[in-house]
Amino acid sequence: MMEWQVANAIPHLSNHTCQVWLSKTTDMQPWHVRMLNDEERKRAQSFRKDQDRARFIIGCALSRLVLATQLNMAPHQVPIDRTCPICHKAHGRPRLPHGLLQWSVSHSGDVILVAFTTDAPVGVDVEWMNATWDLDVVKMADGILTEREIVHILQMSSNDRIRGFLIYWTRKEAVLKATGEGLKIPPLNVAVSGPQQAPRLLAFTGRPDDVDNIILHDLNLDLNYVAALSIFSKTQKRIEQYDASVLMQEGFGWKDYYI
Template identity: 45%
Template sequence: MSHIARQPQFIHLWKVPIAEASLFLETILSEREAKRVRSFRKQADQARALLSCGLLRLLLAEELSIAPHEVPVTRACPTCGEEHGKPLLLRRNETKMEISVSHSGEWVVIGLSQQHPFGVDIEWIKREADLDGLVRMSLSEAEQQSWRSLPPEQQMRGFYRYWTRKEAIVKATGDGLTVPLQHVQVSPADQAPKLLSWQERPEMVGRITCFPLELDEQTEGCVAVIGAVDGVQLHDGREVLARWRHRIVTESGF
């Protein structure tokens, strides 16, 4: 029985370093997914795309008891049709599966839930970033004041806490970055993550539960869930890759 079936009251996440990207995953991708992976010029970007597509197929294959290449998942953008949208499982009259994917820096994170819409966001802390410009673009005036009150050595990570909280929230609702992030106000960076107000969606205040996500010292993260859950379970995705690597390479039909 899968983690999700045993513990449906949790949001389940799998983390994998991009160094674990393996060529065997190419054999299970759809043609559109493979084309997207090849479209990236940088090797690190190809690795992130390969892991994102491949690991999701492996996880869903275990949930659905089918071969990875048969998993009916699409990332087709509703606007342009290209393969860069939110992953969606195309199965009718069966248990719904909520999916959220994020990748940045050295990590890929994939989340699944059968019960609750949710969003996960991770961000590699870019020391060379134009911090003042990012703060003005994405934080409300009240958040900017709170951010500037942080000790200087905490402001870089503090900004990324604001950012990942906001992006996880708009991922959970499906609004994405069509929403001005200044309108989504969250708790101060030195407090537990929480949605405080949302100009366009006031009904979401009190309905969204947020959890911090820690991967390493260079990465900030957050999970936002619509509804009440017991927490987040973080699993090592390398175990999933190891289970499937030999099977895919040696067995026919995959």
């Protein structure tokens, strides 16, 4: 699997690539908040737990830093819109006007992932796995895994079942996030390949044409995390994986502007 390259600059995002950036809650800096718009600051303040607040702020700040470079503008000027199309509150999927660039944010535990493409809908999902968990995987799988997928999980050793479930879950969630609808679509509508198999969308209830238009990738993190990436594209894109630690600490020219 690909390794995460520590980025000392933000590379140009081409039509043939998908950039995935990795950050951690320990990367958070006070100046990050100054890049956010009023709605983002308000939402950040609504989180009761410091970790939840940090993950949200880092997801916003990382998105703005990368998008600012691609759009040649200041991070706080990037016109991100999170208006929910149903309730019109600012908690919907982030997007830019006129379909300029596409990106997806996911966070779990101490990890934040943000994936970017120029034109193809993209979805990323990461899940933290606690090695001490003693969970009923079959109960967890209710409403998420198909009968065939549950059988596959039960054939695994008890030590591998939680990771196996999360591999299924992140692959499904990445696909659903790429649609822009997320869990408004039941996970049971999506059938994916399982653990020890190359990531692949096998079936999509009600959307059979999408099966040949969705590319799935697993993302390599440490043993406590499982992550997947989905791109709506008929042609393969080169996946570029960047460690954002230096970017988030140094800002590549923006830190002094916001301090």
